[in-house]
Structure formats: C-alpha cells, structure tokens
C-alpha cells in the first residue's frame with residue numbers, strides 16, 4: 001500500500017456534500033484560556049444530567065462478543081449477538097483482529113494532533129458548508145445548548161469520497177495511520193455485517209449487498225476536561241444514523257453512557273476492545289427488533305478524553321425499510337416508513353442531536 005501523498009489535495013468531484021453547522025467556539029481553547037469557566041451556552045438543565053438515573057452497576061452486563069468465534073459461524077456466539085442487539089443495542093468486541101499497534105498508533109498520533117496550536121489544527125477547519133474537517137457538527141441554532149467537545153470528521157471509504165485537504169499532515173504519517181486504522185475497522189465491520197445478515201435470517205452477504213457500497217466516516221471526538229462535569233455534556237444524547245458504529249475509547253477514561261431501562265449505564269473501556277452499536281438503519285431494517293440505542297458522553301474533571309467513532313452507512317441512494325421476511329415473521333405491521341438513506345442522514349444533520357427524535361420521524365404513525 002502506498003502512502004497518501006500530500007499532493008493529492010484537489011477537490012474530488014465524487015465526494016458527497018453534507019449539511020452545514022453554525023460556527024461555535026473551540027472548547028479546548030476555552031479551557032486553555034480559563035480552566036474554570038463554563039459559559040452559559042454549555043450549561044444544561046440539571047434534569048438532563050442528574051445522577052438519579054445512574055445505573056452504573058449494570059456496566060458489567062453489557063455483552064462482550066468474540067469476533068473470531070462469530071467469523072467461524074459459532075452458533076452460541078451468534079445467539080449472544082442476537083441477544084445483545086435485542087436487549088442492549090451495544091456490545092464490546094474482542095478478538096477482532098485489528099493489530100494493537102494500529103490502535104495505539106491511532107491514539108498516539110491523534111493525541112499529538114489535538115495538542116497542536118489552534119492555527120495548525122485550523123488548517124483543516126470545517127468550512128461553513130461542509131461537515132468534514134476540524135470543528136463542530138449538528139449546531140443548528142444560536143440558542144441550542146452546546147456540547148463540551150471539538151471533533152475531526154473525515155469520510156474515509158469509499159476512497160473516491162475522500163476530501164484529502166481535511167486529512168492532517170501533522171503529525172507526520174497521520175494520514176497513513178488514519179487509513180490503516182480505518183481499514184482495520186472496516187474489516188471488523190464487514191465481518192459483523194455478515195453475522196448481522198445471519199441473525200436477521202439472510203445470506204451472509206445480504207446486508208453488504210443492500211448497502212450498494214459501504215460508506216465509512218470517522219469522527220474523532222475530543223472532550224477537554226471540565227471544571228464542572230455536572231453541568232455539561234460532552235455529546236448530547238442521540239442515536240446514530242448509521243447501520244452500525246464501531247468506537248474505540250481510551251482504556252483508562254470513562255465517558256460513554258448508554259440508555260437502558262430509563263437510566264444511564266457507562267460503557268467501561270476494556271483494553272483494546274471496540275465498542276459496537278446498532279444504528280438507525282439496522283433498527284429500521286429489523287422493524288425495531290434491534291434498537292438503535294440512545295447514548296451520550298460525559299466529561300471528566302481532570303482529564304481530557306478522545307473517542308474514535310467509525311460510522312458504517314449505505315450509499316446515499318439506497319432505500320431503507322423493514323425487511324419483508326422480518327415483518328411477516330413478527331406477524332406485525334411495518335413500524336417504519338421507507339426512507340432514502342441520504343435524505344434521512346441529511347435531515348438528521350439539520351436537527352440538533354436530541355435523543356431518538358430523528359428515528360421517530362421514520363416511524364409509521366399509529
């Protein structure tokens with residue numbers, strides 16, 4: 001594999017465009033200027049963050065799936081996957097085959113990138129009319145409560161969708177590291193989609209085929225430390241508009257929480273494991289059997305946290321609706337309307353992230 005050279009930065013005509021977001025302050029800089037300030041725009045209604053819904057004791061119940069067993073078609077592991085998707089919508093994957101070094105290089109280079117001075121990072125600033133680059137997405141109104149985070153967002157697959165002008169060339173080799181990490185995640189994703197096809201009663205390659213082309217986007221979330229973690233959220237509660245999301249977190253920092261039985265359950269990092277969640281596409285295809293679960297990230301008082309979310313999604317023109325055979329087997333009606341994926345995705349970007357409000361729009365009114 002050759003390296004991604006610095007010369008290939010001209011605009012790519014095949015690259016899709018996305019919905020813009022309003023400009024907001026860089027949170028990392030706010031903290032640098034005054035570690036104690038928490039501007040009003042970031043302060044949540046206390047009901048939003050209260051610990052009364054704390055269900056941390058359930059963390060150890062979040063399923064752990066062995067990908068090497070799934071790949072062999074192990075029945076028991078496939079059952080575990082089915083249960084995980086029905087009951088949790090989230091699980092952690094071990095024995096996924098992505099080399100430790102690939103994961104570690106990604107963490108090291110990314111940490112270095114975020115430590116660069118703002119002007120350096122801003123060479124890759126997200127323009128007002130795009131969602132790729134370094135900045136903030138999903139800001140749609142001046143009076144929306146803001147998330148305590150900055151992000152670097154890149155479309156990585158298919159390669160012809162890339163906009164390389166947003167791929168940082170510092171630290172040295174970062175582009176190749178992003179590519180190697182994304183390739184690893186893609187292989188895991190393909191393997192998982194095969195197993196998802198199986199548990200959804202289809203040929204192994206059915207889901208991949210339905211995507212026409214597997215599109216993969218990377219969102220690196222940077223959550224600076226916050227002097228008042230009880231007042232802010234790193235990322236608002238939302239469900240992912242993806243088919244599945246594959247997330248790497250740092251092993252020594254907590255932040256991700258998922259909604260379960262009305263409470264918030266932290267996903268405790270397991271070293272080198274990847275966190276996977278069912279996205280809205282699987283929820284719709286499965287007619288709600290598998291749920292795209294609401295999740296959020298909280299901040300830490302003394303440490304910044306970085307998370308790496310890879311979203312696997314269908315091509316824009318693919319139509320998504322509940323699979324006929326699943327509707328029949330559940331002997332219920334179709335719970336979701338047909339949506340064109342690209343329209344669904346873009347309309348979600350025009351809203352602020354707000355729980356399951358967007359999936360709700362695809363629901364058939366009853």
Ligand SMILES: O=C(O)CCC(=O)C(=O)O
Pocket residue numbers: 219221235240247249255256295296297307309
């Ligand atoms: O930081 C995390 O753990 C969650 C990130 C997330 O949910 C997202 O980027 O969609």
Ligand SMILES: [Fe+2]
Pocket residue numbers: 238239240245295309
């Ligand atoms: Fe998410």
